[in-house]
Amino acid sequence: MKKEVDSMELPNTKAFQDEFTRSLLDSPEEVEEGYYLFKSDTGGYSMLWPKDAVTDGPPFYQRTQDGFEKIIFDEIDEEKNYHYSFSTTYSTYGDKVLDSSLSLLSSSIGYKGDYEKIETNKTFIYYGKSQKKLNTENRSTTSYRFFSYIVSKESQKGLEFVYIAKCLDEKSTKCNLNVEEEEKKALRYMRYVSFNKD
Template identity: 45%
Template sequence: MRLWFLYVIVGALIFAGGCTMKKEVEPMEWPKTPAFQDEDTRQMLDSTKEVQEGYYLYTSKTGGYTMLWPVDAKLDSYDNKGDTYEKIILSANSMVDNYFYEIRTTFDNSAPESYIDNFLSNLSESLQYTGEYKEIKVNNFSIYFAKKKSLIETSDGRQYTIYHYFSYIRDNQTNQGFEYTYAINCSDDERIKECKINESEQEERALMLMKSISLKKVYIEDE
């Protein structure tokens, strides 16, 4: 017999006072945020209410996790393979405040613990990273975290820096794994606002987003 049990690893996402479901709100009353004004993105979100200032809640179509979704970010790409795999790419940009960031997440509910080194190796290869990972323990899961800066030169000779913050998040009790990449950059174009990125603030934000992941399902198979 196969049974599904629900549990919450972290308490970062608690609804205080309930939430307002989308179907209860008229279109003209939808929040004037990039996330809710975009049709594809709006369909991904649980509620019109921010669960934390600047963030909505996203509940995975796999049923396996929830995560924070920035109010200024739109859905770029989505891939789902039932209840075992889901990949999402979302991004946001502002010419006024001069920033662009992208978040890539991949959930895998069939990842044996013995494969951790393989997952980290693949993550490093995708980002051309050669350093080590810092293990951060949060309740019942571990975050293998790293960061890097990449200098990019455009075809017209301008240069800018991309800041990457990335991790492999591992549930210590199940086969659940979660890959999270947060990258941000701004332009040095003199026609727009000066490029300023506070590295420590961005690292703090990236870690907050990673720690907010709530893995919810445990698959148990009885003989």
């Protein structure tokens, strides 16, 4: 953790009880109910981090100096039957390579549609969504995917953001996922992303 606190004072949340995840977070104070602030050590951007989401070290966390950072993190609750997964990739290309960045995102998700352009005060969000049925021998679930490439208006910085919401199992356990609420949540994450000026 970037701000030292006594271990006895650590919040009883998965993010702060996990040593590696804790090392990434700025403070044990929530910036919104249920969320901490992640300020990247690249110095390039910040975003919301759910209080019960965790990540491991490489390959789930990768960073190359100040120009690249990739984080894969998850929030899983078996009792409540949900799995939220996040993947973020930061780069210093911004909108210089917008078409190829969107093409890479589409390819990784398996998306063939267009992107909606959403404007905030300081960013443009190129947003898409899809769903996919996943079946294994023992489980069945639908994966709802919300994804974007977010670029700064003030600098050549960009962040690929992928949020996936699904029930762990739709066959044997009740699935209470509200897709509209999950989309609102995804857009809130994306709108909250902020980039530092060069």
